[in-house]
Amino acid sequence: MPAAVARLISPRALTLSALIALAVATRLVIFFFPGVIPYNFTPVEALGLFGGAWFADKRSAFIVPLAAMAASDLIIGLYPLLPLVYACIAGSVLLGFGLRGKRSASSIAVAAVVSSTGFYLITNFGVWASTHMYPHSLAGLLACYVAGLPFYPATLAGTLLWSAILFGGYALLARRWPTLAAATLTR
Numbered sequence: 001m002p003a004a005v006a007r008l009i010s011p012r013a014l015t016l017s018a019l020i021a022l023a024v025a026t027r028l029v030i031f032f033f034p035g036v037i038p039y040n041f042t043p044v045e046a047l048g049l050f051g052g053a054w055f056a057d058k059r060s061a062f063i064v065p066l067a068a069m070a071a072s073d074l075i076i077g078l079y080p081l082l083p084l085v086y087a088c089i090a091g092s093v094l095l096g097f098g099l100r101g102k103r104s105a106s107s108i109a110v111a112a113v114v115s116s117t118g119f120y121l122i123t124n125f126g127v128w129a130s131t132h133m134y135p136h137s138l139a140g141l142l143a144c145y146v147a148g149l150p151f152y153p154a155t156l157a158g159t160l161l162w163s164a165i166l167f168g169g170y171a172l173l174a175r176r177w178p179t180l181a182a183a184t185l186t187r
Contacts, residue, residue: 016064019166023047023068031076038154044069045092045115045155046162052096053103054170061093084126088119103167112163116156124148 023043030037044065051061066086073082092115099111124145127133134140134147 016060019047019050019064020068020071023065024072027068027072028075031072038158040151040155041158041161043158043162043166044089045119045159046112046166048089048092049096049099049108049111049115049159049163050166050170052093053099053108053167054096058097061096062090065089065093080130081123081126084123085119088115088122091115091118091122108163108167109160112159113156116152116159119155120148120152121145 026037026042027044030039030042047065047068048061051064055061055064066089069086069089073079079085095111095115099107124147125141127148128136128141128144134144
């Protein structure tokens, strides 16, 4: 088998592809079937944390969650805050880098809370600063944060649950198949 083909069907490539497909599928279900999964209950930030913590190739840590967002955004549609949302996801990857060597349940949970909270604070600030939906005053900023509050619990719960699934699932799989543990999604 040619080396290029072997790389395409390697456990690493298949794992990365499956993670992207999971994130894309979840976002599409949320968009096209409202109410099935709560809005913002996506694995994308958890995928950023996981990639940052586990992918030896730091480029892949950024590419996987951002590719998932880009693929689903091309179907769902583009929006003005897209660069800010993508920056928040990149921030989740950076938080994930801080988990390398410290992948305990508590450190992962703290990173998930920080990631979700940062996403809420940054994207709502972006809405306030870049639109005329709210007055550009402290009262307008607070009103924007209050209006965004109903979305925060799903973002937080989604990031926590998907982090548990990704990190916990990987740990269970690595325990079952030691070669996966040795690979740690590296090249």
